[in-house]
Amino acid sequence: xxxxxxxxxWGYSPTNGPDVWARLFPQAGGARQSPVDICTSIASSxxxxxxxxxxxxxxSQSDLRILNTGHGWKVEAPQSGSRxxxxxxxxxxxxxxxxxxxxxxxSAEGSEHTVDGRAYAGELHLVHxxxxxxxxxxxxxxxxxxxxVLGVFxxxxxxxxxxxxxxxxxxxxxxxxxxxxDIPDVIDPTTFLPSGLGYWTYLGSLxxxxxxxCVIWIVYKxxxxxxxxxxxxxxxxxxxxxxxxxxxxxxYRPPQPLGNRALRECNA
Ligand SMILES: CCCCCCc1ccc(S(N)(=O)=O)cc1
Ligand SMILES: [Zn+2]
Numbered sequence: 001x002x003x004x005x006x007x008x009x010w011g012y013s014p015t016n017g018p019d020v021w022a023r024l025f026p027q028a029g030g031a032r033q034s035p036v037d038i039c040t041s042i043a044s045s046x047x048x049x050x051x052x053x054x055x056x057x058x059x060s061q062s063d064l065r066i067l068n069t070g071h072g073w074k075v076e077a078p079q080s081g082s083r084x085x086x087x088x089x090x091x092x093x094x095x096x097x098x099x100x101x102x103x104x105x106x107s108a109e110g111s112e113h114t115v116d117g118r119a120y121a122g123e124l125h126l127v128h129x130x131x132x133x134x135x136x137x138x139x140x141x142x143x144x145x146x147x148x149v150l151g152v153f154x155x156x157x158x159x160x161x162x163x164x165x166x167x168x169x170x171x172x173x174x175x176x177x178x179x180x181x182d183i184p185d186v187i188d189p190t191t192f193l194p195s196g197l198g199y200w201t202y203l204g205s206l207x208x209x210x211x212x213x214c215v216i217w218i219v220y221k222x223x224x225x226x227x228x229x230x231x232x233x234x235x236x237x238x239x240x241x242x243x244x245x246x247x248x249x250x251x252y253r254p255p256q257p258l259g260n261r262a263l264r265e266c267n268a
Contacts, residue, residue: 010209011071011239018253021209028211033256034204035112036263038219043200043265051266054087054199054218056150058096060188066170067180070239071208072251073167074100075183082189084128084148087266088201088216094128094148096189097137101125102207102252103234107156110231112207112252113219115153120223121231122154123252124192125207144203146214152192153223160227163191168233177241194222198267207253221265 010016010024022029059081066075075098082096103122104110111120128148129140140146166185173181198221205213237248 012250012252021211025209025211027205027213028209030205030211030213031257031259032203032205032213032261033211034207034215034217035114035253035255036202036204036258036261037114037117037255038200038263039258040116040265043263045265045267051088051201051264052086054084054089054197054266056082056084056190056193058082058189060186062184062186063182064187065180066167066174066183068174068177068237069100070177070241070248072100072102072248073171073174073234073237074098075167075187077187077189079189082128084150087199087218088264089148090145092130092132092145095131097127097129099124099126099189099192101154101234103154103231103250104252105235105249107228107231110250110252111153112255113151113153113217114255120153121156122226122234124152124154124224126150126152126189126192141206141212141214143214145216146212147206148216148218150193151217151219152194153220154226154231155223156228156231157225158227159225160230161224163187164226164230168230171233171237175236176238192224194220194224196220196222198222198265200263200265202258202261202263204261 079096084094107121109119111123129137134140200219204217235249239246
């Protein structure tokens with residue numbers, strides 16, 4: 001019989017999920033992996049090393065492309081005019097490249113980072129790269145200070161998030177892996193950020209293969225609110241490119257060992 005060689009596609013199922021990623025992607029077994037459980041009692045406020053204020057400036061953009069990656073949705077938002085700097089980012093300027101989300105089968109789980117063992121219903125990632133030192137996103141992803149990702153937790157509540165609704169309203173057009181469409185509405189990434197700007201920060205990695213150890217993580221303490229219906233829509237995306245329907249109901253990596261990494265906090 002002709003053996004069916006299953007494409008070595010990574011995913012989140014028992015046979016291709018986080019527990020086996022290191023077989024195909026060696027970095028996944030490294031010592032500075034993400035996400036991590038944020039143990040608030042060990043977060044140091046580094047008052048002596050008072051971190052410079054984290055500042056960001058984003059453009060509002062319309063017609064951003066959203067695509068179904070097979071692992072979730074991703075909005076490509078290369079913003080040459082955006083700047084993320086200060087805080088733990090030293091003297092370098094980071095530019096927004098894309099943003100995406102992680103979620104779970106129910107709202108009891110879904111975030112990648114956890115706080116004192118508590119998971120949130122989901123987590124938004126605003127992915128930036130170091131344009132001071134590197135010439136491209138792909139190049140930056142090969143260096144320890146190449147990327148900066150802002151993580152924002154989702155709490156489930158009664159008021160839907162208008163910005164997230166702009167994403168949700170396009171999902172029916174990108175049901176299958178590989179499909180993409182343009183978001184007609186104007187998206188202002190600033191609106192994804194919580195009002196309280198306190199955060200935790202540590203050195204980590206991409207939370208999906210290839211799991212490069214190239215990310216300076218900045219995780220906001222305060223969640224933003226989305227509705228259960230909005231999360232239900234996320235779970236209707238298909239991981240396949242057609243016919244077969246395998247919904248993307250879970251796309252988060254569980255916490256990895258913090259090891260001897262410093263976890264710092266800033267109460268903006
Ligand atoms: C060398 C190519 C690298 C593509 C990296 C794509 C990627 C970006 C962000 C994240 S996340 N979840 O850590 O924000 C995961 C993967
Ligand atoms: Zn992510």
